[in-house]
Amino acid sequence: MSYKIIDSKDIKNIIEIIKDEDRVLIGENISEEYSHDELSGVNKSPELVVKVSSTEEVSEIVKYANEHNIVITGRGAGTGLVGAAVPVFGGIVLDLTLMNHILELDEENLTLTVEPGVLLMEISKYVEEHDLFYPPDPGEKTATIGGNISTNAGGMRAVKYGVTRDYVRGLEVVLPNGDIVNFGGKVVKNSSGYSLKDLMVGSEGTLGIITKAILKLIPLPKKAISLLVPFPDLDKAIGTVPKIIKSKSIPTAIEFMQRAAIVSSEEYLGKKFPDNQSDAYLLLTFDGDSKEEIERTYDRVAKICLEEGAIDVLISDTDERQESIWTARGAFLEAIKASTTEMDEVDVVVPRNKVSTFVKFTDELQEKVGIRIRSFGHAGDGNLHVYILRDNLNESEWHKKLEKAMGYMYEKANELEGQVSGEHGIGFAKVPYIKKSLPKDSIDIMRGIKGVFDPNNILNPGKVCE
């Protein structure tokens, strides 16, 4: 692929469109931040950054880029983990963080209309003040909603409430030709042609730029309680999860955690974890509208855990206690990152009753490949986060071992009928693995769809299925 290098005439034209020189960054005004995301290791600076402030600006810039064969990449908070927002072909980065307004809370339709740059934590705070609930709950609260929609972010509460896709009712999108369209809307049902809205969700900025989203809200559960359940070993802990699911008492979240991750988190936060009697824990949350209802459910689940060999069941019904556990859980990624020199991740999802098999497999890989591996994740929905740590390996050893470990893991996930990514997306870093994981027909169809939306391939090329 060959694209036009941005020249001074382009810069002049783009400034003319934006009418505000301060929002068009070039040369040394482009911060180093724009060249990477949080983890993926891929680095490339854009030639130009435009901090857009309206749909119309996005439309005009995209149109200009399309007409001039300039590549364009949308970017939110840059908290991605697979390089989706890194402009691997240079060109323009559209920074959408100034489009950060909550536009409308419609309480009669239970929808919230937002610009793409609104942060996840702002949304939850805003709606909860109105006794409403936006359930998707990824660990990274400083991500933008545009990024969450683009990766179909999942989070802890998927066990009970589903993922971002389930809460997107409508999208305003700027297509690669610059046209502004709406997919879906405030409607609850829709069977009017192919679901282009669902095609946009999880498309990682390759099919269009999301400039507005209508989100579905639900009533805020009145109460939530967490259980921390120590088990003698991880196998027993994770092996309990399918039994909980089978019991039909569905928690809001079921996370698993190992001592190693907890220790990293204690060191990182400088704060003790509230329990130290075991190496393996399940952390469960229950929510609902009455204490009695929640208690009935967690009583059943606590009983199952004890029957399956749990050492104890610690109930966290005070805010402080819940806070201390969830703070530890929330710090895992950063803590593991701080414990090593460099790392990369695997975000596979497997059927829920295969989690134990997969985690055991990754534990054994440490010795087989000779590399440190840490994992934690969503035992209740089958989505694992496995981190491969460089520590003191030199460049060539690191890449050799990393590639080897990843190869083994994706192969295993495939064997267990899992998928390459549960919630982080494919971006740039996972393209080789999705190609191995999906049949050629599926990859060909995805490429065909990309061609339909973006015949000139100017929008975030090199990502997802290329």
Next chain:
Amino acid sequence: MSYKIIDSKDIKNIIEIIKDEDRVLIGENISEEYSHDELSGVNKSPELVVKVSSTEEVSEIVKYANEHNIVITGRGAGTGLVGAAVPVFGGIVLDLTLMNHILELDEENLTLTVEPGVLLMEISKYVEEHDLFYPPDPGEKTATIGGNISTNAGGMRAVKYGVTRDYVRGLEVVLPNGDIVNFGGKVVKNSSGYSLKDLMVGSEGTLGIITKAILKLIPLPKKAISLLVPFPDLDKAIGTVPKIIKSKSIPTAIEFMQRAAIVSSEEYLGKKFPDNQSDAYLLLTFDGDSKEEIERTYDRVAKICLEEGAIDVLISDTDERQESIWTARGAFLEAIKASTTEMDEVDVVVPRNKVSTFVKFTDELQEKVGIRIRSFGHAGDGNLHVYILRDNLNESEWHKKLEKAMGYMYEKANELEGQVSGEHGIGFAKVPYIKKSLPKDSIDIMRGIKGVFDPNNILNPGKVCE
């Protein structure tokens, strides 16, 4: 579009593939049923019907058709309302009703794997025996699950539980080239490329033939109670719905009904409706795991209804009473159909707070256009079913008035930011209206996607976006 007419050599070849002459129908062995669906008015006989019994058979027949430029249309129970299963270009109809096996209930992953010809009522019966729940609840229980997925069927419980799309985890699909692929799987989360699974849902047999589906189940709510609420008029009844939603007490279903539809249903069933004090009703259902929990919710809602002018609130907590109300509701479509000579329908969906405006508009249309119109529908999710009745009109008057009434209604739906179809799909009958309703970009993208899946346009041509 020009396709090959099936000749004796094709018939011979197809019988060779199927190895069972009884499942290949030609000439007068093709029942008249195959030429139409339940409502759409479009009629066309296939040249050949193949009653397939396995994915491999589907694959081989589709491959053969693709290689020989023969058009092919999938068909389930034929209960569609918009002509999606009518072979408007002739060719082969693939009858999928023999692929009617429930393949696996996986209680550890809470999934049910089924063939496409399993009936909706069989699924609900089967899973409820295992204390599990498949929430989508369209009125037509004799539809196949394949048809339900192809139209993204909705039903009564969408208010609380969502639509078919929300319960499809994975699909096995035969592509137009005959290849067998899987989209999604048993996994709870998935961010691995464009969601081809979601593209299939609602694609009305134009992108591939669904040969297997993995459905998501949830625990069966232990109790359900219905409220029948008479109001002085329809406006007051429907106007109460946004207030119920706003109160954050979400019922499972909110239907509205008018005296005229109730009378038709009484005549059709030969059975009195349990209440006759009013012209306009809301029918609400609440479900949950405890009587107290449900009572708390419906108490709040009953109070809102009375504040908004309801005449009474009738609680149906016995099975008989619930049965008699829901039987009446379930018979509306057939009853209205039986009350006239011919009819056609509009299945628009509008934001929930616009339902009242839309129903009032259709009521007034009766006089404006000079035609009888009946409506009922899902007040809680904004999806209306409006029926335009021919009665004694002659052919040319009927078509003139029908077209006029439909034109007005779709225009109004658009104005209210609604969509052409909430749950019945576009099929053949609504193609002109979706073209007017969606921007050209969206239609072009849909056509492009169709071309990517089916470059020879052999699969159910003339539907959805053509």
